[in-house]
Amino acid sequence: MKKILLTTCFLVIVITGKLASQNEADALRYSQIYYGGTARSVAMGGAFGTLGGDFSSLSMNPAGIGIYKSKEFTITPSSYFAVVKSKYLNNFMDEIKYNLNLNNAGVVFVITPKKESVCKGIQIGFGFNRLNNYNSNSYFEGYNTTNSIADDFLAKAQGVQPENLDEFDTKLAFNTYLIDTLGGLTNYVSPIWNGNVLQSKSIMSSGSNNELVLTVGGNMNDKLFIGGTIGFPFVRYTLNTMYEETDEGDSVAGFKKMEYNTFLETQGSGFNFKFGVIYKITDWVRIGASIHTPTFYTMKDKWSSDISTYFDDGTDYASESPKGSFDYRLNTPFRANAGVAFIIKKNALISGEYEFVDYRNARLRSSTFSFNDENKAIDNLYTYQSNVRAGFEIKYDMLSFRGGYTFSSNPYASKQINDGTKQSFNGGLGLRISKYFFDIAYSYSMSKDKYYLYGVVPSPVLNDYYSHSVLFTFGVKL
Numbered sequence: 127m128k129k130i131l132l133t134t135c136f137l138v139i140v141i142t143g144k145l146a147s148q149n150e151a152d153a154l155r156y157s158q159i160y161y162g163g164t165a166r167s168v169a170m171g172g173a174f175g176t177l178g179g180d181f182s183s184l185s186m187n188p189a190g191i192g193i194y195k196s197k198e199f200t201i202t203p204s205s206y207f208a209v210v211k212s213k214y215l216n217n218f219m220d221e222i223k224y225n226l227n228l229n230n231a232g233v234v235f236v237i238t239p240k241k242e243s244v245c246k247g248i249q250i251g252f253g254f255n256r257l258n259n260y261n262s263n264s265y266f267e268g269y270n271t272t273n274s275i276a277d278d279f280l281a282k283a284q285g286v287q288p289e290n291l292d293e294f295d296t297k298l299a300f301n302t303y304l305i306d307t308l309g310g311l312t313n314y315v316s317p318i319w320n321g322n323v324l325q326s327k328s329i330m331s332s333g334s335n336n337e338l339v340l341t342v343g344g345n346m347n348d349k350l351f352i353g354g355t356i357g358f359p360f361v362r363y364t365l366n367t368m369y370e371e372t373d374e375g376d377s378v379a380g381f382k383k384m385e386y387n388t389f390l391e392t393q394g395s396g397f398n399f400k401f402g403v404i405y406k407i408t409d410w411v412r413i414g415a416s417i418h419t420p421t422f423y424t425m426k427d428k429w430s431s432d433i434s435t436y437f438d439d440g441t442d443y444a445s446e447s448p449k450g451s452f453d454y455r456l457n458t459p460f461r462a463n464a465g466v467a468f469i470i471k472k473n474a475l476i477s478g479e480y481e482f483v484d485y486r487n488a489r490l491r492s493s494t495f496s497f498n499d500e501n502k503a504i505d506n507l508y509t510y511q512s513n514v515r516a517g518f519e520i521k522y523d524m525l526s527f528r529g530g531y532t533f534s535s536n537p538y539a540s541k542q543i544n545d546g547t548k549q550s551f552n553g554g555l556g557l558r559i560s561k562y563f564f565d566i567a568y569s570y571s572m573s574k575d576k577y578y579l580y581g582v583v584p585s586p587v588l589n590d591y592y593s594h595s596v597l598f599t600f601g602v603k604l
Contacts, residue, residue: 148425148427148452148454148490148497148500149490149500149503150500150503150504150507150508152392152425152456152490153456153458153485153488153489153490153500153504154485154488154508154537155260155363156335156361156363156394156423156425156456156458157456157458157459157483157485157488158258158537159257159258159335159461160257160258160259160532160534160548160571161182161185161186161255161257162182162202162204162229162230162255162256162257162259162597163180163181163182163185163202163229163230163255163256164180164181164182164200164202164229164230164565164597164599164601165202165204165554165556165565165566165567165597165598165599166180166182166519166526166528166554166556166565166567166599167180167182167183168182168229168530168552168554168567168569168595168597169517169528169529169530169552169553169554169555169556169565169566169567169568169569170475170477170517170518170519170528170529170530170552170554171515171516171517171529171530171531171532171550171552172186172479172515172517172530172532173465173467173477173478173479173515173516173517173530174186174187174190174477174517175187175190175402175414175416175463175465175479175515176190176404176412176413176414176465176466176467176477176479177190177193177412177467177475177477178190178191178192178193178194178351178404178414179193179194181198181200181230181232181234181251181253181255182230182255184232184251184253184255184339184341184353184355185255185257185337185339185355185357185400186402186416186463186479187353187400187402187404187414187415187416187463187465188341188343188353188354188355188400188401188402188416189343189351189352189353189402189403189404189414189416190343190351190353190402190404190414191234191249191251191341191342191343191353192247192249192343192344192345192351192352192353192404193345193351193404194234194236194247194249194251194343195236195247196236196603196604197233197234197235197236197603197604198233198234198601198602198603198604199232199233199234199601199602199604200230200231200232200233200253200599200600200601201228201230201231201599201600201601202228202229202230202231202597202598202599202600203226203227203228203229203597203598204226204227204228204229204595204596204597204598205224205225205226205595205596206224206225206226206227206259206261206593206594206595207222207223207224207225207593207594207595208222208223208225208261208262208263208591208592208593208594209221209222209591209592209593210222210262210263210264210589210590210591210592211589211590211592212264212265212266212577212587212588212589212590213266213587213588214266214267214268214325214585214587214588215268215269215270215584215585216268217266217267217268217269219265219266219267220265221263221264221265221328222263223261223262223263223330225259225261225332227256227259227334228256229255229256229597230253230254230255230256230599231253231254232251232252232253232254232255232339233251233252233253233604234249234250234251235249235250235251236248236249237249237250244346244347245344245345245346245347246345246346246347246348247344247345248342248343248344248345249341249342249343249344249345249353250341250342251339251340251341251342251343252338252339252340252341253338253339254336254337254338254339255336255337255339256334256335256336256337257334257335257336257337257359258334258335259334259593260331260332260333260334260335260363261331261332261333261334262329262330262331262591263328263329263330263331264328264329264589265326265327265328265329266326266327266587267324267325267326267327268324268325268326269322269323269324269325269374270321270322270323270324270325270583270584271320271321271322272320272321272584273320273321273582273583273584274316274318274321274323274325274371275325275369275371275384275386275579275580276299276304276305276316276317276318276371276384277316277318277580277582278580278581278582279295279296279299279304279305279316280305280314280315280316281581281582282295282296283296283299283300283305283312283314284312284313284314285312286312287311287312288300288307288311293447293448293450294388294429294430294431294447294450295386295431295433297445297447298386298431298432298433298445298446298447299433300314301433301443301445302384302433302434302435302443302444302445303317303435303437303443304316304317304318304384304433304435317378317379317380317381317437318371318378318381322373322375322377322378323371323372323373323374323378323381324370324371324372324373324374325369325370325371325579326369326370326372327367327368327369327370327579328366328367328368329365329366329367330365330366330367331363331364331365331366332363332364333361333362333363333364333392334361334362335359335360335361336359336360337357337358337359337360338357338358338359338360339355339356339357339358340355340356340358341353341354341355341356342354348406349405349406350403350404350405350406351403351404351405351406352402352403352404353401353402353403354399354400354401354402355399355400355401356397356398356399357397357398357399357400357421358395358396358397359395359396359397359398359421359423360394360395360396361392361393361394361395361423361425362392362393363390363391363392363393364389364390364391364392365388365389365390365391366387366388366389366390367387367388368385368386368387369385369386369387369388369579370383370384370385370386371383371384379438380437380438380439381435381437381438382436382437382438383435383436384433384434384435384436385433385434385435386431386432386433387431387432387433388429388430388431389429389430389431390427390428390429391427391428391429392425392426392427392428393425393426394423394424394425394426394456395423395424396421396422396423396424396456397421397422398418398419398420398421398422398458399418399419400416400417400418400419401416401417402414402415402416402417403415403416409469410468410469410470410471411466411467411468411469412466412467412468412469413464413465413466413467414464414465414466414467415462415463415464415465416462416463416464417460417461417462418460418461418462419460420457420458420459420460420487421456421457421458422455422457423455423456423457423458424453424455425453425454425455425456426451426452426453426454427450427451427452427454428449428450428451429449429450429451430446430447430448430449430450431446431447432444432445432446432447433445452492452495453492454490454491454492454495454497455490455491455492456488456489456490456491457488457489457491458488459483459484459485459486459487459488460483460484460487461481461482461483462481462482462483463479463480463481463482463513464479464480465477465478465479465480465515466478472521473520473521473522474518474519474520474521475517475518475519476517476518477515477516477517477518478514478515478516478517479514479515479516480512480513480514481512481513481514481515482510482511482512482513483510483511483513484509484510484511485504485508485509485510485511485537486504486505486508486509486510488504488508489501489504490504506539507538507539507543508537508538508539509536509537509538509539511534511535511536511537512533512534512535513532513533513534513535514532514533514534515530515531515532516530516531516532517529517530517531517552518530519556524557524558524559525555525556525557526555526556526557526558526565527555528552528553528554528555528556528567529552529553529554530551530552530553531549531550531551531552532548532549532550532552533547533548533549534546534547534548534549535547544575544576545574545575545576546573546574546575547573547574548571548572548573549571549572549573550569550570550571550572551569551570552567552568552569552570553567553568554566554567554568554597561602561603561604562600562601562602562603563599563600563601563602563603564598564599564600564601565597565598565599565601566596566597566598566599567595567596567597567599568594568595568596568597569593569594569595569597570592570593570594571591571592571593571595572590572591572592573590573591574588574589574590574591575589575591576588576589577589
């Protein structure tokens, strides 16, 4: 029980920590990968690490490039529709967001050696695949009869001189009389002393994690396929939040309304290495495995915030923070995956894969800040994750029918902390006409989490996430 309480406290710090902090939530966000790529791969649940012959495999198992027998170009635009259903203090709300993006673009070249050579082909691929989508909107509200965000500001401010208050939250609260001193320069009080306010918050996030890949592979006697990828992921993430508390019942003397807005922008880039192998046991059975080194990111955060307050006597106050920025590094965890695939008379495919990643191995780094507490929290909050992907394809003349399923286990150490389980159901069609091919895929994903407004909130917001993606791939054999 003591460990659960300690870890829960870490969680509250993670989710409600200062906007200026680079914390455990960032380490998890940029470490999690949900492979996108081509419509064919997505339709089959991303289970292409052992099948190969698809550009998506260059980010999963680079040995998949060794399956190519001819040059190929692919491009995959996609549409994304996300729904977030939130429950806070027995109040239900939902919000939606649409997004159009490019999920994949790449080209593979094939060099064919002399016929008598053991090496039947050398392949070189270059392009990019999408690794994660951060686009989401959520909104929730509820009537809190217990406390206010002002109580959180009070807890942070007590014992601190006004000139030393945090410029991004407590000093803003002090400048707008949401908190004020009483009986001493470091003894703070607030007009909202017992809650009884309507609380609401809008959270709008956008961005993505994409990876440029440069892959080289080889086909050894049509039995052994090897490959290596140098990956260059690049991250863009923005987060805007708008929080309000309103005295709708006129139960808080003197107070009318407060608004607290925050903005965060993160940009980063990094590199990693992937190595893989696929072995054809028979013409209809393949096994494969790959390892991914940590990604070594260089990140930059920019952030700001502001608070406005309105009182019954007609006065109002506003205060803005300075523009904050910080450069830091993030090392994501090592990854490993293995799988098996069955090719049935060239008319059907069945593939399954397992991937292992331990998020406790993520680390935040900086030459000017230790990140000791944040890295300790990573060890306490997170655990290893198992990612399972399975898919099938049935061919009929020029058409292909596909289906797939993916499951990612909870990355948190306990469901009492949070439940980050995610699963998706996928399907799609493919059409081959001469050297051209057209693929379409649909993916439906579900996940959930708990969101804590601030440290003394009576109960977390319970969020259910549902996303719908439609992808179109156009490809040509060059």
